[in-house]
Amino acid sequence: MMPGRAAPATRTDAGTRDATRIYSSLTRMRSISSRVLAYAAMIAVSLVLILPLLWLFAASLKTPQLVGATPRGIDEFFAALVPTDPHFENYVEALTKRPFGLWARNTSIVVAAATVGTLLTGSMAAYAFARLRFRGKRILFTTTLSTLMLPFIVTMVPQFLMFSKVPGPSSAGNWTDTLWPLILPHWFGGGAFFIFLMRQFFMTIPVELDEAARMDGAGFFRCYWQITLPLSGPVLATVTIFSFISNWNEFLAPLIYLASRQNQTLALGLQSFRGEFSTDYHLLMAASATMTVPVLLVFFFMQRYFLKGFVMSGIAGR
Amino acid sequence: MSLRQREEIAAYLLVAPWILGLLLFTAFPMAASLALSFSEWNFLGDIKFVGLDNYRAMFSRDRDFVVSLGNTAYYTFIGVPLHTAFALLLALPLSSKLKGIRYFRTAWYVPSVTPAVASAILWILIYHPDFGLANTLLGIVKIPPQGWIFDSTMAKPAFIIMSMWSVGGQMIIFLAGLQGVPQELYDAASIDGAGRLRQFRHVTLPLISPITFFNLVIGLIGSFQIFTAAYIMTNGGPANQTLFYVLHLYRNAFEYLKFGYASTLAWGLFVIILFFTGIQFLGAKRWVYYEVKVD
Numbered sequence: 156m157m158p159g160r161a162a163p164a165t166r167t168d169a170g171t172r173d174a175t176r177i178y179s180s181l182t183r184m185r186s187i188s189s190r191v192l193a194y195a196a197m198i199a200v201s202l203v204l205i206l207p208l209l210w211l212f213a214a215s216l217k218t219p220q221l222v223g224a225t226p227r228g229i230d231e232f233f234a235a236l237v238p239t240d241p242h243f244e245n246y247v248e249a250l251t252k253r254p255f256g257l258w259a260r261n262t263s264i265v266v267a268a269a270t271v272g273t274l275l276t277g278s279m280a281a282y283a284f285a286r287l288r289f290r291g292k293r294i295l296f297t298t299t300l301s302t303l304m305l306p307f308i309v310t311m312v313p314q315f316l317m318f319s320k321v322p323g324p325s326s327a328g329n330w331t332d333t334l335w336p337l338i339l340p341h342w343f344g345g346g347a348f349f350i351f352l353m354r355q356f357f358m359t360i361p362v363e364l365d366e367a368a369r370m371d372g373a374g375f376f377r378c379y380w381q382i383t384l385p386l387s388g389p390v391l392a393t394v395t396i397f398s399f400i401s402n403w404n405e406f407l408a409p410l411i412y413l414a415s416r417q418n419q420t421l422a423l424g425l426q427s428f429r430g431e432f433s434t435d436y437h438l439l440m441a442a443s444a445t446m447t448v449p450v451l452l453v454f455f456f457m458q459r460y461f462l463k464g465f466v467m468s469g470i471a472g473r
Numbered sequence: 474m475s476l477r478q479r480e481e482i483a484a485y486l487l488v489a490p491w492i493l494g495l496l497l498f499t500a501f502p503m504a505a506s507l508a509l510s511f512s513e514w515n516f517l518g519d520i521k522f523v524g525l526d527n528y529r530a531m532f533s534r535d536r537d538f539v540v541s542l543g544n545t546a547y548y549t550f551i552g553v554p555l556h557t558a559f560a561l562l563l564a565l566p567l568s569s570k571l572k573g574i575r576y577f578r579t580a581w582y583v584p585s586v587t588p589a590v591a592s593a594i595l596w597i598l599i600y601h602p603d604f605g606l607a608n609t610l611l612g613i614v615k616i617p618p619q620g621w622i623f624d625s626t627m628a629k630p631a632f633i634i635m636s637m638w639s640v641g642g643q644m645i646i647f648l649a650g651l652q653g654v655p656q657e658l659y660d661a662a663s664i665d666g667a668g669r670l671r672q673f674r675h676v677t678l679p680l681i682s683p684i685t686f687f688n689l690v691i692g693l694i695g696s697f698q699i700f701t702a703a704y705i706m707t708n709g710g711p712a713n714q715t716l717f718y719v720l721h722l723y724r725n726a727f728e729y730l731k732f733g734y735a736s737t738l739a740w741g742l743f744v745i746i747l748f749f750t751g752i753q754f755l756g757a758k759r760w761v762y763y764e765v766k767v768d
Contacts, residue, residue, distance in 0.1 A: 289484035313502035343494025375483035
């Protein structure tokens with residue numbers, strides 16, 4: 156696409172210059188118009204993908220009558236997306252009908268405790284896999300990766316039985332109907348996916364840094380804690396985001412373990428809310444939106460680390 | 474103590490929580506689950522060994538097992554290829570260096586972070602036969618309204634359409650892969666006169682094939698385990714059309730309290746997933762391209 160190539164060598168200099176100028180301005184126009192086209196297409200795709208969320212927020216601010224109105228034609232459709240008279244009191248009504256505050260507190264405890272556990276114990280294992288030599292490392296790593304293929308459902312029933320038969324802190328004398336079963340498993344390595352992600356990232360950090368520190372008398376734990384971890388911001392951020400989102404959104408485990416209303420998490424509470432207010436769409440949408448917003452905020456504020464941690468880990472296997 | 478020994482001790486201490494976790498939350502539960510799959514147990518009484526009865530029941534007496542397996546297979550084998558293709562299609566423009574591209578990346582990823590419960594509730598409204606978004610859009614282009622998740626022939630396709638909305642995870646993995654394709658290869662192909670389409674076919678596709686493979690494998694494993702949306706939106710209906718495997722398993726364990734049979738179902742699913750993953754790995758030799766590693 157080099158402009159110079161457009162002019163055959165036999166032409167005069169002036170002719171060459173003219174041809175070059177015309178050709179390059181043509182290419183520029185073509186590249187501008189193709190860029191405009193690209194933006195237009197991408198904006199269109201964005202609108203389609205965001206539409207359901209817009210619908211969610213729009214419905215959460217409407218009166219029940221308006222939610223139930225059927226827009227006909229394209230203008231009424233766009234009007235339906237922008238509530239002219241937003242009813243923010245829907246949120247107050249939805250959130251005070253049920254102990255949403257309590258559910259948010261429970262969810263926050265689970266999310267925070269599980270994420271810290273994953274970051275700590277997961278990065279420990281990842282460091283050993285990335286940096287240290289020990290007998291059985293290969294087989295342990297293969298086992299770790301193969302658990303990625305194991306459906307949660309296979310271990311779910313016996314895990315439930317374990318938490319209900321082993322004596323524990325709950326009122327029934329076991330571990331069910333407490334937040335522990337949702338937190339504890341994350342303090343044991345945090346799962347193969349996170350270990351693998353962090354190991355891949357740790358391996359991109361120059362090993363010479365460790366070696367230099369060891370030369371100065373630092374032990375293996377200092378190298379892990381004071382060299383590797385401080386250099387691993389992007390991947391730790393990625394793990395934090397993933398862990399936050401998956402624990403905030405988790406439904407099946409709370410469904411199995413948490414029985415009494417005051418011990419439930421948002422995901423579970425929202426489901427019971429849906430059972431009771433199944434036709435109050437404006438309230439259901441307000442409650443759903445409330446649960447969605449924190450995840451969106453976390454994602455927006457941390458997303459610039461997110462892709463970086465992902466790409467740099469070479470998770471994509473190249 | 475030698476340096477080598479110190480290194481080994483440090484390593485074992487660091488992986489100790491994970492090894493414990495593997496034993497406590499994976500190995501032991503799997504063994505217990507396997508043992509339970511040959512027993513009958515309602516949680517309170519004694520555990521009764523019944524040999525292969527549960528496995529026989531799965532294939533002969535339990536009609537819902539066959540139904541749920543069929544539904545799940547439909548959802549997986551139609552849904553996963555569509556997801557993967559759609560995720561790649563979305564990732565392609567996102568890998569360009571256009572100004573402001575990161576806003577598009579965010580916008581296209583956002584649906585997949587929406588909590589499953591919130592999104593299930595939202596999609597009930599979207600699929601509402603009278604005033605849902607889906608029928609509203611159809612109305613604009615003059616297509617008669619559909620019953621979506623409330624219609625027995627439309628229910629599964631409606632679930633697949635809904636799941637297309639949240640392919641963000643796969644999209645990001647494709648994006649990471651696309652950014653790893655060296656620009657020189659495109660330059661070389663373009664000097665040889667290859668247009669965009671041929672570059673995609675002969676440079677991009679082979680080079681990202683390990684990622685496509687990864688997405689297909691992970692997609693299949695995840696898709697076989699669909700639960701939350703079906704539990705909340707349809708609870709298996711209409712006419713058992715969205716009775717998926719894990720929903721059936723959940724009911725056996727936590728509603729009928731048949732922990733033995735539920736374990737049999739769990740192992741059944743595990744074997745099914747292993748089988749199809751194995752097939753994918755065998756098939757991969759034909760189309761997945763790995764660069765020769767020079768370490």
